[in-house]
């Protein structure tokens with residue numbers, strides 16, 4: 001990355017952009033002189049601390065839909081509305097919905113017979129749907145469409161006689177849901193080592209899928225290991241990792257290269273928030289996952305010139321704003337949003353809450 005300096009303004013431009021526009025064109029267009037980023041940073045006074053805000057960050061279309069589903073159900077039918085598992089992995093969101101009258105349960109046995117129950121964005125295995133039907137519950141499915149896509153693929157592969165390798169965290173509710181579509185033929189793997197221990201014959205019909213919120217580089221490594229071991233292994237034409245996970249990782253990856261400190265606003269239970277933080281650490285950065293502004297320690301900023309900040313797909317923007325305000329109090333004197341891409345994705349609400 002380079003910084004373009006013009007007067008007292010500064011704008012980060014990425015090599016990706018310059019290759020699209022043409023470097024000469026870019027300089028002519030902006031009338032700027034170009035300085036390598038490190039040179040520019042060296043010219044900053046010791047008290048100048050800049051915050052680069054990654055965009056896109058925070059809520060994805062699937063999370064927006066899930067939260068709106070609960071709110072719409074509460075409006076339509078009033079409390080209590082039962083939700084199986086946290087609707088999205090974020091304490092602030094869950095607390096707000098609890099205050100509105102939502103009741104979160106892990107076990108359908110805790111939902112009174114005949115009541116309405118909403119499935120979270122992470123999805124559920126078929127066994128849960130069966131239990132709901134036995135208990136005469138009224139189901140409202142807020143499973144993200146991109147999770148459903150992976151469920152459908154698992155079913156299709158199983159029907160065609162494939163063994164399925166599911167790359168994911170075996171205790172994560174999304175992985176449990178996907179594996180539950182074809183439990184007899186699905187093996188969950190979390191690492192290259194686990195792939196090496198798989199014992200299927202090399203000529204077996206086999207396919208792999210992944211959890212939607214994993215690290216792109218982890219999955220790349222594991223997919224390569226699967227291909228080495230099972231050269232004929234199949235997968236979906238497009239990655240099972242969703243657009244929101246991909247965009248947030250790519251966006252942060254670009255700005256974190258220039259940062260001395262990386263902050264990811266997100267819940268400790270949020271898979272994609274954890275992966276963002278791990279990705280920054282893998283780049284050799286000091287990185288912290290924070291759920292509230294108060295968790296930002298003043299000493300983290302010592303000697304820091306540039307901070308990169310993002311938020312996981314289940315983090316409300318209000319939490320990001322609170323963190324920005326705290327950072328300003330702690331000495332940040334410049335905030336700049338750096339756009340990797342614009343997201344214009346919208347998922348329609350489940351039909352059950354559109355009926356009235």
Ligand code: SF4
Nearest residue numbers: 060062063144212242
């Ligand atoms: S993170 Fe991806 S899969 Fe999960 S809810 Fe958002 S868009 Fe859907």
